[in-house]
Amino acid sequence: MNRPASLSIALTGSGGAGVMTAGQTLLDAATSSGLYGLMTRSTGPQIRGGEAAAMIRLSSHPVQSHGDRFDILLALDFDNVERFAEELPLDSESLIVADPAAGEMPAFLKASGAAIGLVPMAQLAKSIAGSRISMVALGILARIIGLPESAVIAAVAESIGRKKPEALAASEKAVMAGSAAAPEVNVPKLALPHTPRAGRWSITGNEAAAFGALKGGVKFVAGYPITPATEILEWMAAALPQCGGVLVQAEDELASINMIIGASFGGAPSLTATAGPGLSLMTEAIGLAVASEIPLVIVDVMRSGPSTGIATKSEQSDLNIAVYGLHGDAPHVVTAPLSVADCLLTAQWSVHLAETLQTPVIMLSDQSLGQARVVIDRPGDLAFATQRLAPEAASVGYARYATTESGISAMSVPGFPGGQYTADGLTHNARGTPTSQAKDHVAQLDKRQRKLDSFDFGAHWAEIDGEGELAVLTWGSSTEPLREAIAEARAGGTDVKLIALRLIAPAQPGRLTAALAGVKRVIVLEQSHSGQFWRYLRAHYDLPKDAIPIHCPGPLPIRPGEILTYIQQGVPA
Amino acid sequence: MNMIPATAPAFKPADYKSSVKPVWCPGCGDHSVLLSFQRALAELALPPEQVAIVSGIGCSSRIPAYTNCYGFHGVHGRSLALASGLKVARPDLTVLVASGDGDGFSIGGNHLLHACRRNIDLTYIVMDNRIYGMTKGQPSPTTEPDWDTAISPGGTGLSPFHPLVIALASGANFIARGFAGNIGGCAKLIAEAVRTPGFSFVQILSPCVTFRPDQQRGWKDLVHPAAVPETDDPARAARRLMTDDGFNIGVLYRGKREPYQPAPKAYLAPSHLEAEFAL
Ligand SMILES: Cc1ncc(C[n+]2csc(CCOP(=O)(O)OP(=O)(O)O)c2C)c(N)n1
Ligand code: SF4
Ligand SMILES: [Mg+2]
Numbered sequence: 001m002n003r004p005a006s007l008s009i010a011l012t013g014s015g016g017a018g019v020m021t022a023g024q025t026l027l028d029a030a031t032s033s034g035l036y037g038l039m040t041r042s043t044g045p046q047i048r049g050g051e052a053a054a055m056i057r058l059s060s061h062p063v064q065s066h067g068d069r070f071d072i073l074l075a076l077d078f079d080n081v082e083r084f085a086e087e088l089p090l091d092s093e094s095l096i097v098a099d100p101a102a103g104e105m106p107a108f109l110k111a112s113g114a115a116i117g118l119v120p121m122a123q124l125a126k127s128i129a130g131s132r133i134s135m136v137a138l139g140i141l142a143r144i145i146g147l148p149e150s151a152v153i154a155a156v157a158e159s160i161g162r163k164k165p166e167a168l169a170a171s172e173k174a175v176m177a178g179s180a181a182a183p184e185v186n187v188p189k190l191a192l193p194h195t196p197r198a199g200r201w202s203i204t205g206n207e208a209a210a211f212g213a214l215k216g217g218v219k220f221v222a223g224y225p226i227t228p229a230t231e232i233l234e235w236m237a238a239a240l241p242q243c244g245g246v247l248v249q250a251e252d253e254l255a256s257i258n259m260i261i262g263a264s265f266g267g268a269p270s271l272t273a274t275a276g277p278g279l280s281l282m283t284e285a286i287g288l289a290v291a292s293e294i295p296l297v298i299v300d301v302m303r304s305g306p307s308t309g310i311a312t313k314s315e316q317s318d319l320n321i322a323v324y325g326l327h328g329d330a331p332h333v334v335t336a337p338l339s340v341a342d343c344l345l346t347a348q349w350s351v352h353l354a355e356t357l358q359t360p361v362i363m364l365s366d367q368s369l370g371q372a373r374v375v376i377d378r379p380g381d382l383a384f385a386t387q388r389l390a391p392e393a394a395s396v397g398y399a400r401y402a403t404t405e406s407g408i409s410a411m412s413v414p415g416f417p418g419g420q421y422t423a424d425g426l427t428h429n430a431r432g433t434p435t436s437q438a439k440d441h442v443a444q445l446d447k448r449q450r451k452l453d454s455f456d457f458g459a460h461w462a463e464i465d466g467e468g469e470l471a472v473l474t475w476g477s478s479t480e481p482l483r484e485a486i487a488e489a490r491a492g493g494t495d496v497k498l499i500a501l502r503l504i505a506p507a508q509p510g511r512l513t514a515a516l517a518g519v520k521r522v523i524v525l526e527q528s529h530s531g532q533f534w535r536y537l538r539a540h541y542d543l544p545k546d547a548i549p550i551h552c553p554g555p556l557p558i559r560p561g562e563i564l565t566y567i568q569q570g571v572p573a
Numbered sequence: 574m575n576m577i578p579a580t581a582p583a584f585k586p587a588d589y590k591s592s593v594k595p596v597w598c599p600g601c602g603d604h605s606v607l608l609s610f611q612r613a614l615a616e617l618a619l620p621p622e623q624v625a626i627v628s629g630i631g632c633s634s635r636i637p638a639y640t641n642c643y644g645f646h647g648v649h650g651r652s653l654a655l656a657s658g659l660k661v662a663r664p665d666l667t668v669l670v671a672s673g674d675g676d677g678f679s680i681g682g683n684h685l686l687h688a689c690r691r692n693i694d695l696t697y698i699v700m701d702n703r704i705y706g707m708t709k710g711q712p713s714p715t716t717e718p719d720w721d722t723a724i725s726p727g728g729t730g731l732s733p734f735h736p737l738v739i740a741l742a743s744g745a746n747f748i749a750r751g752f753a754g755n756i757g758g759c760a761k762l763i764a765e766a767v768r769t770p771g772f773s774f775v776q777i778l779s780p781c782v783t784f785r786p787d788q789q790r791g792w793k794d795l796v797h798p799a800a801v802p803e804t805d806d807p808a809r810a811a812r813r814l815m816t817d818d819g820f821n822i823g824v825l826y827r828g829k830r831e832p833y834q835p836a837p838k839a840y841l842a843p844s845h846l847e848a849e850f851a852l
Contacts, residue, residue: 202850240837241839242838243846248658261645266625381844418622434646
């Protein structure tokens with residue numbers, strides 16, 4: 001695969017070496033020079049202070065996922081660096097920068113065939129009182145990739161604060177020393193666009209999801225901490241009270257889901273965020289929300305499962321539980337953001353859908369989206385005409401669950417005189433009164449299904465791009481690497497159509513059939529071991545005969561190059 | 574605590590009654606508890622639409638639909654969580670929670686601890702019949718060790734759980750016990766519980782005539798008014814509750830903890846927070 005117009009840099013080091021801060025500083029420096037970027041983090045199993053890798057991709061164009069390989073690996077030391085071997089593909093065109101004092105270079109690095117530049121980073125840092133090895137490393141990287149040292153120093157000043165002139169002076173010296181000591185190497189330098197970065201955003205997927213939900217009108221959040229979803233709760237804890245809402249830390253996920261049901265029953269658009277283990281605990285109450293028609297948004301930031309799995313790493317393997325996890329016939333909505341930035345739109349849309357359809361919406365984000373930071377152009381503002389249908393005036397015989405044509409019935413909230421009803425998970429009639437009559441059961445099942453069947457989900461249901469006899473169908477976080485592979489294929493003269501579903505459930509067979517017009521061959525791409533998305537599509541959609549699944553589990557990301565190979569050479573049987 | 578307007582219209586207990594016919598067995602204590610709810614609400618003169626009654630699953634948990642208030646009959650054991658979310662989001666409402674000994678102390682036990690600890694302004698009424706009524710007679714955490722059932726032949730052999738002690742230790746601000754047979758007395762306890770800010774816990778001994786016929790005959794004779802007046806001293810209350818025979822009726826503890834009520838700080842449009850992301 002040709003080298004894309006981007007540079008991928010990994011910084012590794014043991015706990016306390018300052019890898020993450022240095023990575024963030026590099027991203028800041030690069031983006032202040034007009035570049036776009038992405039940074040993800042990987043850490044060892046230690047809670048604190050273990051080895052860490054900051055993986056950064058810089059580009060003159062927006063990038064929201066990693067490429068196939070790393071151009072540069074800068075290792076501050078070799079402590080446990082082999083833990084990252086699978087995550088850091090290096091090749092003969094890569095460069096490894098290391099410290100000769102770090103000892104024997106680990107075998108996987110030697111075997112990569114990468115060029116090696118040795119710089120006595122620790123010694124240089126030691127020679128400058130008050131400086132840190134990570135600052136020397138930043139100077140080296142700036143020089144190699146062609147970033148002005150001044151940009152790095154400004155970013156350092158931003159991060160350590162201008163109030164500490166001594167620390168700042170030491171860091172500046174260290175950056176310059178690193179730059180001066182940088183090995184002479186042949187790494188292509190990025191063209192710096194020097195476009196002002198004003199107007200761009202730096203945001204993580206979890207922040208984007210939280211902000212989108214807030215824009216969607218969420219006023220109540222309850223949650224229980226869980227990796228990799230906690231940042232949504234933490235961001236909300238500070239932001240929500242500024243915007244007329246509140247957050248409660250619940251005692252467990254059983255409580256958080258029931259708390260948001262209560263708040264939403266009270267009229268507050270409500271949300272919780274969790275990961276697979278928490279979603280599993282919530283399923284009974286999500287069914288209650290379906291039956292009692294309570295709008296809710298549940299954000300599941302997926303991680304590798306089953307069970308505790310790999311808490312810090314991504315996988316698209318909660319699709320089955322999100323779609324099928326509820327007992328009984330329980331129609332609800334499942335959405336999925338297609339990129340880090342898209343977490344904003346999808347969360348805002350999810351609130352809109354929940355409120356409009358009076359049903360729970362499960363939004364399937366994942367670790368690779370939620371915990372990645374991107375520098376992007378400011379997302380456009382979206383406005384959805386979100387409104388819960390409310391009864392117009394107090395009327396005798398108000399029927400909360402009236403079997404209307406659209407299936408949507410007016411929902412009164414406590415305080416509204418004449419609108420009293422008891423929300424119930426028991427099968428009920430139009431007035432909400434429990435019943436075990438077959439006709440009432442069927443009427444309400446029909447009503448709830450009709451809400452979803454008759455609703456026009458509009459253009460947001462999927463992203464569709466390009467034309468071609470071959471289409472790759474995907475969802476969620478697999479979309480960005482696919483986009484990159486398709487761009488590459490097109491550059492090579494192969495037309496490929498991209499279809500990425502933002503709306504997983506309810507299925508939209510009519511829309512997909514239209515999208516597949518003219519398509520003869522389909523590849524279905526996802527990050528799960530068992531092909532959950534593939535099976536779901538096969539159950540609900542008509543795919544062309546020539547349809548092939550590619551499903552690989554996490555935690556390793558699907559790389560654009562792999563996808564390109566499948567596009568160009570077909571999928572091995 | 575909700576402020577009751579001085580000029581509140583007069584309400585009669587019947588104003589809180591719905592047209593839904595209870596499913597309870599004739600003679601079940603829960604019929605009387607329902608009447609106590611209605612009397613208490615009338616005494617408090619709360620407009621029915623300002624009141625929400627939240628429950629879980631069990632015979633006792635069927636109460637909400639039998640009133641003319643807003644109600645939520647949720648899933649088994651989670652009523653306190655649901656009610657907590659409702660009250661935090663809607664502090665203007667009066668929120669009562671109805672539960673049973675299985676619903677509240679077994680499957681929902683953890684939520685009880687945390688509801689007491691949080692001390693949200695809720696009134697929690699547990700109809701304790703020391704049995705799982707709805708599922709036809711299995712032992713609950715308050716069932717006597719030698720009570721013979723099909724699932725625990727010869728009895729569980731386990732000492733019963735002491736809900737009021739646990740509530741006190743966990744931080745409940747108001748603790749009382751009533752007997753369903755005394756409708757007026759229970760109504761007064763419920764009204765007092767609603768008036769007292771914070772988390773109020775009222776255990777109502779409510780006989781299950783079907784699976785605990787012994788209660789119907791025995792409890793009437795066993796219950797007695799608490800011998801000493803209520804206390805606001807948790808240490809004294811602890812001693813009293815630890816040594817009480819389980820049939821002391823009345824307000825047993827009333828503390829002075831501030832209720833938990835997180836409130837918004839500002840009402841900005843979300844776009845105001847955008848600056849945080851802008852470079
Ligand atoms: C998750 C779940 N598990 C089990 C049940 C079955 N169930 C219904 S009511 C009940 C026990 C109710 O006992 P209690 O709370 O004491 O209420 P009572 O009927 O005695 O008033 C059980 C176990 C259920 N509804 N949901
Ligand atoms: S089974 Fe017991 S608790 Fe349930 S309604 Fe009958 S008497 Fe009441
Ligand atoms: Mg019981």
